[in-house]
Amino acid sequence: xxxxxxxxxxxxxxxxxxxxxxxxxxxxxxxxxxxxxxxxxxxxxxxxxxxxxxxxxxxxxxxxxxxxxxxxxxxxxxxxxxxxxxxxxxxxxxxxxxxxxxxxxxxxxxxxxxxxxxxxxxxxxxxxxxxxxxxxxxxxxxxxxxxxxxxxxxxxxxxxxxxxxxxxxxxxxxxxxxxxxxxxxxxxxxxxxxxxxxxxxxxxxxxxxxxxxxxxxxxxxxxxxxxxxxxxxxxxxxxxxxxxxxx
Amino acid sequence: xxxxxxxxxxxxxxxxxxxxxxxxxxxxxxxxxxxxxxxxxxxxxxxxxxxxxxxxxxxxxxxxxxxxxxxxxxxxxxxxxxxxxxxxxxxxxxxxxxxxxxxxxxxxxxxxxxxxxxxxxxxxxxxxxxxxxxxxxxxxxxxxxxxxxxxxxxxxxxxxxxxxxxxxxxxxxxxx
Numbered sequence: 001x002x003x004x005x006x007x008x009x010x011x012x013x014x015x016x017x018x019x020x021x022x023x024x025x026x027x028x029x030x031x032x033x034x035x036x037x038x039x040x041x042x043x044x045x046x047x048x049x050x051x052x053x054x055x056x057x058x059x060x061x062x063x064x065x066x067x068x069x070x071x072x073x074x075x076x077x078x079x080x081x082x083x084x085x086x087x088x089x090x091x092x093x094x095x096x097x098x099x100x101x102x103x104x105x106x107x108x109x110x111x112x113x114x115x116x117x118x119x120x121x122x123x124x125x126x127x128x129x130x131x132x133x134x135x136x137x138x139x140x141x142x143x144x145x146x147x148x149x150x151x152x153x154x155x156x157x158x159x160x161x162x163x164x165x166x167x168x169x170x171x172x173x174x175x176x177x178x179x180x181x182x183x184x185x186x187x188x189x190x191x192x193x194x195x196x197x198x199x200x201x202x203x204x205x206x207x208x209x210x211x212x213x214x215x216x217x218x219x220x221x222x223x224x225x226x227x228x229x230x231x232x233x234x235x236x237x238x239x240x241x242x243x244x245x246x247x
Numbered sequence: 248x249x250x251x252x253x254x255x256x257x258x259x260x261x262x263x264x265x266x267x268x269x270x271x272x273x274x275x276x277x278x279x280x281x282x283x284x285x286x287x288x289x290x291x292x293x294x295x296x297x298x299x300x301x302x303x304x305x306x307x308x309x310x311x312x313x314x315x316x317x318x319x320x321x322x323x324x325x326x327x328x329x330x331x332x333x334x335x336x337x338x339x340x341x342x343x344x345x346x347x348x349x350x351x352x353x354x355x356x357x358x359x360x361x362x363x364x365x366x367x368x369x370x371x372x373x374x375x376x377x378x379x380x381x382x383x384x385x386x387x388x389x390x391x392x393x394x395x396x397x398x399x400x401x402x403x404x405x406x407x408x409x410x411x412x413x414x415x416x417x418x419x420x421x422x423x
Contacts, residue, residue, distance in 0.1 A: 006405040013379065013404065015386045044412050048380045051361035053274045055267070061284040062266045068288060069262075073295055074255050 003027055003034045008041050194223045194245045196238045203229055209237070250307050253298025262291060265308045269315040271381040276319035276373065277326075278366050286322065290314045305388075312382060313392050316374060323370075364414040372407035379404055 003024060010016045011024045028035050155163075157173075164171050194203040200212030209218040209229070220232030227245055229238040250257045269290060273283035290311055301307040365373060378389045386400045393400070 005409065006401065009405045009408055010401055013386065015401065041408065044408060044415075045380065047357065047415070048361055048365070048376065048408075048411060051358040051365070052381050053271050053280075057280065058267050058270045061270055061280065061287070065266070065284060065288045065291065066262060069291060069295065073292065074258070 002031060003037075005037070005041065008034070008038050012038070012041055012045060192246050194227075194229065194243050196229065196242050197244060199238075199242070201238070203243075207232075248303060250301040250304060251298065252294045252301065252307065253296075258291075258295050261294070261304065261307050261311075264304065265311050266291075268308065268382050269311050272312055272377055273315050273319045275362075275365060275377045275381045276316065277322050278362055282322055283319070286315055286318045289318060309388065309392050312378070312384075316378075316392065320370060320374070360415060360418045361411075364411050364418070367414065368407060368410060372403055372410060375400055375403040376407040376411070 007016070007020075007024060011021065016024060028038060161171055161173070190204050190206045192202050193205050195201065196203070201209055201217065203209050203221060203223060207220045207222060208216050209221050210216055218231060218237060221229055221237060223243065223245060224230050227240040227243045228236045229243055231237050250261060252258060252261070266287065269287050270283055273286040274280060277283055277286070293314060294307075294311060299310070301310065365376065368376065374393060375389055378384045378392060379386075384392065386397050386404070389400045390397045395403075
């Protein structure tokens with residue numbers, strides 16, 4: 001009968017006791033297949049051992065930890081106990097005395113300061129003009145202030161991406177669930193207020209002018225009382241003759 | 248020879264003799280030298296602070312090995328939990344845990360493969376194989392540290408080697 005791996009492993013670790021140890025040795029002396037398997041297991045064990053952390057790798061850690069412990073523990077000795085670990089022995093009467101002292105201080109302070117507010121009657125605040133109008137409000141940007149540290153908002157998307165890329169992150173950016181709005185998908189509040197003949201352009205109440213395929217050609221436009229389509233800067237985009245107002 | 252862990256002379260003696268062993272245990276469980284160093288430091292500070300009495304150097308060594316092993320296992324478990332939840336949020340850069348930044352040592356392929364295989368072993372097999380192959384403990388000592396029976400150690404060592412052999416064969420490592 002041949003030997004199984006578990007017995008060979010136990011033998012290999014020198015953990016097999018007599019008489020089994022001698023029996024295994026005897027078997028290995030004449031059984032080539034068990035001997036080959038034993039050699040395999042021996043090699044495996046050696047391979048595992050060969051990946052062990054080396055002396056040179058251990059040394060710097062050993063020195064560093066020792067110097068830390070020497071500095072903080074050994075040289076100070078046992079006499080230096082931390083404040084919080086020290087036990088205080090206080091007798092009953094002493095404790096009562098301390099408590100009584102606290103009561104005296106507390107009551108005394110109340111007697112001196114406790115009712116000073118009510119005798120004065122009123123607290124007078126300095127007069128401050130709190131009027132706010134558009135003339136005394138100025139807008140400031142945090143980036144104007146050189147001492148302010150930059151927050152994430154101060155970086156452009158491009159800068160953030162470059163930074164992440166430099167650190168080895170693989171970033172994929174994509175806009176989710178944003179599609180160009182077509183006319184028939186528009187919300188009910190936005191209505192077509194005018195169309196421009198033979199150009200296929202529609203003007204909607206949200207101030208957008210769209211081509212026939214739905215792409216936006218101008219924003220902030222409106223139709224004035226002369227039926228002209230006017231851009232936000234006041235220029236006339238389409239004349240009254242071209243514009244048909246939808247009621 | 249009785250050893251008092253709070254005695255400076257005895258502490259230094261234990262430190263010199265035991266540090267390499269516990270560093271190996273901590274490293275081969277966590278596979279991160281900086282983490283292993285922190286764990287060893289933590290264990291030796293506890294050892295000194297508790298001012299315990301050990302009947303022999305070996306008993307002090309087994310106490311330290313047990314503490315280090317527990318700290319290292321806890322670290323690995325925490326790490327697995329964290330990375331599992333983190334991976335759902337973002338995929339970070341792939342870092343090879345077997346190349347420590349501190350050492351910058353380019354490990355031989357087989358060494359890296361063995362370390363990777365050991366790191367992938369289930370905890371109960373990993374601890375016995377680390378204590379057997381890297382800490383050099385015998386079955387009885389391993390049983391004492393892990394508080395399991397010797398025959399249990401025997402079975403686990405055998406199964407750990409079996410798993411490692413299968414993993415290394417998959418990786419096609421050239422056994423020297």
